Amino acid sequence: MTIYKGILDHISRYVELSDSEIKEFISILKTTRVKKRQFIVQPGFVSEYRNYIVEGAVRVYYLDDLGKEHTIIIAIEDWFFTDFYSYLNRTPAEYYAEALEDSLILQMKYEDVEELCSKIHSLSQYFRLFTERSMAHSYKRTISNISKTSEERYWEYVNKYPQIANRVPQYVLASYLGISPESISRFRSRS
């Protein structure tokens, strides 16, 4: 089965691309395999690519002044990830993107995406609609962060994304939720 099936299915949830448009889109995709613990994005380097996960898992995180890790994105199959700020502004990344498992990803360069979006109206529509939906999701995450207790947020995530919760190390999930691993152990032992 073609490795592009996932991303083409993803696109078809939003818009319809013609065969020639699909061919053009595929032509800008770079297939990349990464090993567990390998970095796809590192601070100091411009995040040139927007990345889609065909298979595997990746997290995006940064280190605070004390060297403590804070995970911003946990991405699995069919999810996108990048240091979005660096990608959009062409500035050096502040975040790391690290493979949590051996992974297969599709990478698309900022310039290629921008050129193709200005050429293909439907592709621009796809990214607009998809990003708007992501924005709505992000608001929900913000709400959770400012209004719920740490324990509520932990169980909410576990219930909503059980496959992810069971697949990533607990310290990564802790880091993503802004909770210490010790607290998560205590929450788990209480239920």
Place this chain on the structure above:
Amino acid sequence: MTIYKGILDHISRYVELSDSEIKEFISILKTTRVKKRQFIVQPGFVSEYRNYIVEGAVRVYYLDDLGKEHTIIIAIEDWFFTDFYSYLNRTPAEYYAEALEDSLILQMKYEDVEELCSKIHSLSQYFRLFTERSMAHSYKRTISNISKTSEERYWEYVNKYPQIANRVPQYVLASYLGISPESISRFRSRS
């Protein structure tokens, strides 16, 4: 001066619209004046509009199970707001949008925006590029929420948005940051 100047300037930071495209865009805008404390969005009603603030200030908030307010968006001139989830999915809103001051807003219906974006490529590009930038901003807010202390986050916001901080009631800012008003008083008295 035309009340559309602000939003047209905003658009021109991203794309260039022709005169006829500008006319078409303006034709879908509904001018609305709201008084302080008036609601623009309320739970139970579909959020039909995406709103731009020409003048004034608005906050979007929801009430948790205990009736406590949690502010998700504080918007002033040149900012957009809506219950994005309701707006995109055509489902009843879960949030309130309330004017913090007498305000002048431009409202655009979901159907009108979608129709115009499928017709005008540059408009689709505008919303795509703008929403991507908002997404990058949202990540930064998430980072702040999961990695900083309440006090750090308070001062960070005050330093970054002094005009907003000085313009909205302290309890609104507290609600937005997920901090109690009493804690903010204590932070302020410590510095």
Place this chain on the structure above:
DNA sequence: TTTTCTCCTTGATAAAGGTCAAGCCTTTTT
């Protein structure tokens, strides 16, 4: 002008969660 309401501050107390250390179990590396 007077009364009412809103917003903010301060004191006292309690709870949530972080931090540090130690130990155990599983996985990975040698």
Place this chain on the structure above:
DNA sequence: AAAAAGGCTTGACCTTTATCAAGGAGAAAA
């Protein structure tokens, strides 16, 4: 097979912040 590393759990202790109550000051309403 053995050693090392990674990940998780538990105990003890501490800090941060929330909650509740009370009061004051300023703004808004009557």
